[in-house]
Amino acid sequence: MASRPAVSVSILLLAAAAVGIFLPAGGGAASGSAGSSSYTGSEKCASCHQIQYKGWVKTFHSTVIQDVRKNPSAVMADMSDPDLPFIHFAIGGHWDQRYLTKLDDDYYILPRLWSVQSKKWRPYSTYGWQKRPYSKYCIGCHSVGFDPKTKSFAEHSVGCESCHGPGEKHSAHPGKENIVNPKRLPEDRSEEICASCHVRGKDLSGEYFFPIGYSPGGVLSKYLVPLEKNEGENDNVAIHRIWDKWKADREAQARSRCEVCGIHQTAKPQGAQISVDAICMSCHEYGDKLSAHTHHKADTQIGCGDCHRQKNPDVNENKENNVHSYSYFLIHPQGCWDKEVQNRCGACHKDKTASWAYDIVLKWKKPVIVDH
Amino acid sequence: MSGSWKAAFVCVAVCLAVAFPAGATDTAMRLKIGDKAPDFRLRDVVTGKTVSLSDFSGKKVVMLEFWATWCDICKREMPSLVKLQGEWRPKGFEILSVVLPPEKGVKEIAREKRLNYAVLLDADLTVATKLYGLAGPIPLKVVIDHKGVIRYSHVGDYPPGENELPFVLEDLVKEMGKGK
Numbered sequence: 001m002a003s004r005p006a007v008s009v010s011i012l013l014l015a016a017a018a019v020g021i022f023l024p025a026g027g028g029a030a031s032g033s034a035g036s037s038s039y040t041g042s043e044k045c046a047s048c049h050q051i052q053y054k055g056w057v058k059t060f061h062s063t064v065i066q067d068v069r070k071n072p073s074a075v076m077a078d079m080s081d082p083d084l085p086f087i088h089f090a091i092g093g094h095w096d097q098r099y100l101t102k103l104d105d106d107y108y109i110l111p112r113l114w115s116v117q118s119k120k121w122r123p124y125s126t127y128g129w130q131k132r133p134y135s136k137y138c139i140g141c142h143s144v145g146f147d148p149k150t151k152s153f154a155e156h157s158v159g160c161e162s163c164h165g166p167g168e169k170h171s172a173h174p175g176k177e178n179i180v181n182p183k184r185l186p187e188d189r190s191e192e193i194c195a196s197c198h199v200r201g202k203d204l205s206g207e208y209f210f211p212i213g214y215s216p217g218g219v220l221s222k223y224l225v226p227l228e229k230n231e232g233e234n235d236n237v238a239i240h241r242i243w244d245k246w247k248a249d250r251e252a253q254a255r256s257r258c259e260v261c262g263i264h265q266t267a268k269p270q271g272a273q274i275s276v277d278a279i280c281m282s283c284h285e286y287g288d289k290l291s292a293h294t295h296h297k298a299d300t301q302i303g304c305g306d307c308h309r310q311k312n313p314d315v316n317e318n319k320e321n322n323v324h325s326y327s328y329f330l331i332h333p334q335g336c337w338d339k340e341v342q343n344r345c346g347a348c349h350k351d352k353t354a355s356w357a358y359d360i361v362l363k364w365k366k367p368v369i370v371d372h
Numbered sequence: 373m374s375g376s377w378k379a380a381f382v383c384v385a386v387c388l389a390v391a392f393p394a395g396a397t398d399t400a401m402r403l404k405i406g407d408k409a410p411d412f413r414l415r416d417v418v419t420g421k422t423v424s425l426s427d428f429s430g431k432k433v434v435m436l437e438f439w440a441t442w443c444d445i446c447k448r449e450m451p452s453l454v455k456l457q458g459e460w461r462p463k464g465f466e467i468l469s470v471v472l473p474p475e476k477g478v479k480e481i482a483r484e485k486r487l488n489y490a491v492l493l494d495a496d497l498t499v500a501t502k503l504y505g506l507a508g509p510i511p512l513k514v515v516i517d518h519k520g521v522i523r524y525s526h527v528g529d530y531p532p533g534e535n536e537l538p539f540v541l542e543d544l545v546k547e548m549g550k551g552k
Contacts, residue, residue, distance in 0.1 A: 127524050128536035137533075200532035209533055227532045 038166035039145040039154030045167060048174065053160070061158035065100075065142045066090045075099075077114035077121065085110070089156075091142070098124065100134060107134035140210025141197035148212055163193050165216040180216045188240065192220035195243035201226040277303045295364055306348070307341050401512065402505020405523060409436075409516040410503040414470065414492035417478045423468065423490050429520050432466045433544040435537070436514040437489075438500055440472040441481060446511040449529035450485040456537060457489045463545050464518070470494050472510070515540050518548040 042062075046053035056062050066074035067089055074090045076097045088107065089100040097114045100107040109132065113124040125132065132138075140146045144161045145154035154161065161167050163182055170179035182190040193216045201224040203212040211223035221236035229238040296302040345357035403409070411426045428434050437453060439446035457467045467489035471478050475493055482491050492499075500506040504514065515524040515537070524540045 125534065125536055126526075128539035131536075131539050 038168045039161050040167045040171045041144075041155050042157070042159040042161070044171055045160040045164075049160075056160065060092070060094050061162075063093065064091065064158050065156055067156070068099075076116060078119075081121075091138075096122075096124075103130065108132065109134070109138070136207060137209045140208060140212065146210075148208065158197070163216055182216065185217055189217055189219070191243060191247075192218075192239065194247075195239050196220050196224065198246050199224065199226055199239050199242045200228070201239070277305070302348075307344055401507060401514070401525070403514075403522055405525065407522050409434075409514070409520050409522050410499075411520075412499045412503055414494060414499060417471065417475065417491045417493045418482050418487070419490075423492055425468065425516070425520075428466055428468075428518075430518055432464050433518055433541060433548060434516045435465070435467050436504075436512075436516070437467055437469040438472065438494075438504075438506060438510050438512040438514075439469060440510060441474065441477040443510050445529050447481060447485070449511065450481075450487065452529075452535070454486060454488050460541050460545070461488075463541075464548055465541055465545060466490075468492055470499055472497060472500055513537070515544065517544045 042053065042056070063074070068075050068087055074093070075087070076090070076093055077099070079087075085101045087099040087101055087110070091098040091100065091109065093116065095116055097116060099110045099114075101110055102108075108129055109125065111124055111126045111129040112121045114120075115122050135148075135151050139153065142158070143153035143156050144159045145166065147153065163180075165180040167179055176184075182193055185193075196211050196214050196216075199220075200209070201211070202209055203223060204225065205212070206225075211220060214220055214223035219236075220239055221234070224239065225235055226238040226242055228242060229235070230241075233241070291298050294300075294302050294307070342354050342357035342361050345360070346352060346354065349357065409425060411424060413422055413424045415422050425434065425436075437446075441447075453467060453469075457465070469487070469489055470492050472494055473496075475495065478491060478493065481487075494500050506512060509527050511528060513524075513526045514522055517523045523544060526536075530536070
């Protein structure tokens, strides 16, 4: 489902590089030069912490942004469109992958993203994309040790020091006293490390969309003003409310197997299948009403795909406007149900006939009116 | 920057402008960016008054928000729309939400969410499907400038920090002020 397209993107990119359509690396917002000498880089950490490093490498944090000139195979999109501009970096690749191009002295995310699920381009920030420079909107959470004054950083990824703080001293003289260990921090300080990027907000100047000056172990609310504050809520309370919800949503939807940041648990490898239920539940908030919807007890562990089938991976391309597709939902001229749902009951109820199943779903006033 | 790279940059900028005209692909309806927005008259479910799009011609930048009671995402984003309406209405902006059937529950949602914009019932989907050719997901936003031209559309809500409506409104309200 989330597998990479078979198109030989790497060949296309290499060919593109060969004819010189890439701009040169270096300088500006994504230079890769050391933002601060107090950082040492994840590779250096690996020399002592190999197990942790190997775990981290498997997470999406390690590949949150990738230089496509160094690693053309990182690109998941179909790059055959001759109108595509030069791309320098690929961002993400879990649900969507976005691409950075360079304009003047900064980078910008292209106004279309590659949907990993549907393997198609989709519009993204079509109007305002040239008003969102990477150095103001993104880089603080896609790099380690970003310095806004020089627009430089220590490492281009969510690296070890994103959560453990600058590690140069620790690297020279390994010891507990000169490195941040989130596990030894108070719980709120520890969680704020993740919240510093997973809670959307602005720095105190209002210029950057990430907390300039924050370092793991610090008090996040001194550096970040969350965008979605409730009336009368202070920054600290809002940060933790939003973070708690983000975390709960991810855990409930099984969209991550992380214990907060994930590297000590079994990491979900890239390309691993995202569960169908997780996709459905990202929009359908059944909560404790799921059992009523399925007419099955929770312990049967019946899943969305047991009744609803995917007819087309991209509903926008589906002329039949079928609801059972992983995407937004349409206005359905034919109605919102799967008229063949009874045919799937037999997968579990092997001793029953399709007509029995049809009668059952009719009693439920289905087949099957979904909650929309 | 060397001369050759300056030339390359200019080339990039031109290519991007051609390849990605603003909003050209971000639509889930038959009408496209640059099309004239069809006029319509619908009843406001809350006030009972009839509202026409043409009432706002020359006076306001208008955003149509197509939604329905069964759309969870639509309901979830209402507080941000209420905020948007509050901030931008004094500058010459108006949200006209077009609610698809069923009507049941619309008033309750409008009251519960304290909607400060029009809630126009498109009972037979004439506006949504026949006039605007809506053939995709909702919520769908269609921003129309003061001359009645569709300038922007967007499917879905916006993740925090990614709402580009302020960029759109800033430009269009400025245009209206200059009488362009």
